[in-house]
Amino acid sequence: DAGVTQSPTHLIKTRGQQVTLRCSPKSGHDTVSWYQQALGQGPQFIFQYYEEEERQRGNFPDRFSGHQYPNYSSELNVNALLLGDSALYLCASSPTASGNTIYFGEGSWLTVV
């Protein structure tokens, strides 16, 4: 049973560029959340997708957008990258029925130079 998978694992981008990160949820999970974890900090909630729609959003600017596909996989897009966007981006999934526990992927390390 595959867990939450994310790609790419590492990437380097230049300020002003755009980036797309991808996530496949754990089998049987239909809800996907994205988190940003800066160095030395806990994960900060970006947004959550369910039934291909953004259901909730944290305190992040519109430069951060996402998408969920019919197979429940998801993408996180960040436009006009800033140096401060450098972080570990974590995808987490949960089954809607219980939803109590979210399971994380290994993350995508984004460095903006």
Added chain:
Amino acid sequence: AQSVAQPEDQVNVAEGNPLTVKCTYSVSGNPYLFWYVQYPNRGLQFLLKYITGDNLVKGSYGFEAEFNKSQTSFHLKKPSALVSDSALYFCAVRDVSRLGYIPTFGRGTSLIVHP
């Protein structure tokens, strides 16, 4: 609003000794509480959770946590620490009454177990 505090940035313990990593929370309703562990350059792994029932919750790798409603705490414990337990530990809370399943995480506590 919901929030969680981990008052210690770092906890040091000798191998074989008991360990405690502290967590306090604030929610308007009843809490769901979680502990996750993060090894270097890895994602977060689920350790245990409190939903309802017994105040002492047992989880993975010999860890347990005690829910104390009066003190709004959910401290993580292990009777005998291993060097391999050295990692970053995160406490998280979700208000039961809130829609969706969005937990709030603490800043994390670095656990260092010395041989």
